[in-house]
Amino acid sequence: MATKALATWALALQFSNLTAPVIEIAVNSISNWAGCAIAGYEQPASVHAMDAILPFVVPQGNSTILGTDLSVDAQTAAFINGIASHADDYDDTHRDNPIHPSGPVMSALLAVAEWKGSINGEEFLAAFVAGVEAECKIGVAVFPEHYNVGWHITSTVGTVGAAVAVGKILDLDVAQLQQAISIASVQVIGMHESFGTETKPFHVGRAAQTGLMSAVLAKAGLTGSLEGLEAERGWSHVVSTRENLTAEIDTLGSVWEISLNTFKPFPCDRIMHAAIDGWIQIHDQAVQKQLDVTKITNVTARCHPRVLFLTDDPEPTTGLAGKFSVYHAAAVSLLFGQATPTQFTDEAVQNSTVVALREKVEVTSDDAVEEHESFVAVEFEDGTKLEVHVEHALGSYENPLTTEQLKEKFLDQVGRVIGKDRATKAYESFSNIGNSTDVADLVKGYKD
Template sequence: MSRSADNMEWNASETIAQFSVGFSALDLSPAHYRLCSRALIDTVAVAVAGRAEQASRLALRYAEQQGGVPGATAWGADVLLSIEHAALYNGIAGHVLDYDDVTSPLRGHPSIALLPPLVALAEAQDKTGEALAVAFVVGFEVLCKLARCMVADHYAKGWHSTASVGTLGATVACARLLGLSAMETRHAVGLAVAQTAGTRANFGTMAKSFQAGNAGAAALRAVLLAQAGFTGAPDALGAPFGYMDLYANGEDPVATLTELGRAPLEMDTSGFEIKKYPLCYATHRAIDGVLDLKREHGIEMADVKGVEIIANNRALVPLIYPRPATGLEGKFSMHYAVVAALLDGRVSLASFQDDAVQRPAVQTRLAMVNAREDEGAQSPRWTVVRIFMNDGRVLEKRVTTLRGAANCPLTDAELIDKARDCFAFSAMAAHADGFVDAAMSLRDRKVRDIIATLGA
């Protein structure tokens, strides 16, 4: 729906700013704090697991070379960086494995956009976990509401919504944590729009994780400049030639943004989808289906003639590597996901080492997988897996429920197991339980004390 003339005087940026300053900690329940704790555990754990990736090592070296006033921790590196560079590094390390959480309205990863800048700011300013949680909910609310009105075509066009929408949510979250006024928040939104970018062409490369990390760094830059008196457009979101005109298709955000903060919150209706597997979420239903069929029928790779994956319309858009040659490319390949699941009986962090993807046993079988989209509706989402056996049987499974999704979440025990695996993968197993325990009591802790549990 395009903006009508009746709405031209309505100010989207001001609406968001008023929501940010007016939202109260009294609006949060214990369940909301628990969700925030789970998001923090998952995000930091996958960043710790990603610290040895080349992109992370290069980002840390860059951040250390830039200097600045040390204020926040590089997770898993036990190094203090400037808050902007800590957000950049932690965002890169937390996204490079593509193992961080997702939310459906965004078609992307909310916590990696929100938490690296929020935690860096909270650590530097000795904020409480309660203050962090309130700001996180504010940012998540803005991010999801914006996405609801414009992200489908925006993402299909090629934008990386984790960055291109996430920067705006992160900016409002940081503005709330920093205590900016409505006017300062509006200027911060303008400064965020000035920096917002991110393209899906960079998927399968280091630049994808950079886009996520840069979202947090840009958000901090926007709020700190706004706090210092730097100004932006009165409504860089909704005005002519603003964000909605250029990044979206001129959709009218009134209906969604006027719902900001009204119960039920996006935390309740959208929630977080915590990944079971460390690759693009678009593959996960297929992996579940393949692993289920393999387990139910005792399938061995030598028995398989071919595999067909059929998914709902636009479900496979991010999967741009039918013949991946590297671990990063493998994270955006339905073909590799299926072959790895059949060949190894699992899809794990080790599946995305370059040598795992480059195995002849994998490369020679990629062509046996055919993946296509149905021409029908985009939702509800589903995937059909068909495995064609050499003996003529066709084994089929339709997967609708996504394990780890908001309506089928990982249990706390499963999340803790994932966190422990991430810490162990990065040779930091000794720190896992201390961090998890501290993060689970987020509301009653200082953020600085929680992050201190990651120390060497």
């Protein structure tokens, strides 16, 4: 009954059911997504996907490709915006699960809202939250088995999240939404093997487009299972050796998954953030003590085992690969005292000083260390040792970015691409989405 229960709950959800903290974090999620999508358009993954798709698309339509002045059909906009939103690995993450919730849902939902028109901010927020709850509940229900075998959980559950959000906006009935969920669930997108390549952000765009089309197909009458999530040879059993769907679906509306969302302070795999936080602190201490960070002789980190599971790449050659190399992250954090998009370019990864330092980094796994915790240390030529214990990484649930910090992140990230003035206007639009009478206007705002 999980599929029916989810569809029923999602369609019944109203803006008035959302608590104030849920609304606040939903709005922050949306503006953080918008920053990533606008700025991410410049990344190679987005550019290559645009080059690929344009021969198949007539560039007319109502749905904006963020970061450009182009409008296209909604499925193409969802596809490209989804890729762009994840291309910098600078998005959001669920506290208990490496799901980046906003990418698949927002990329699909905004494209559809622009296509349909006359969707107000409150309706939009309710649909967005419904999509996020859907994908996170089913993701939590199959975690960690589903993830550990190699699925990229953001996109595998993201198809369903996008289908739910879009299905709600398109006014599907319960049976249609059950079928939309099932159609989305049999299209399982994304594996770890893509990490460090442009296929990783591609997963998110494809998930957004897949979920969107699943809702559209169900509305057009394409029949599907009514029990896609829980059926014996349906989603949960096919993609995971364990599932806990019924229990998770039962908590819809009482445990808000979106309230567990967190935002990345660094544009790279979140699992390294605790170590990066520590190394940046060490950099700052070194500056204060007038120690030369190029004279570091060795670097260590004791971390949660998933750090090496995901980021054990000693010799990245592209900026994208650098986002999944704890060694590169160590080097730039220690040398520059920051981990912004500038530190994850091809140039940064190939910089000889960075390369020299990353070769001195040793990382060990420790089951007793939490995901957002790290013990990092460095030693200098003169024998000086500095060490830091990060209990809760910057950007983690216990040490979150504030709304003000998120605004700064947005202005920095987006300002690099479209300038500070337009970035400020874009931030104002997206962060005031709750008051919008037509969400399609948000995007027009920043284009002018």
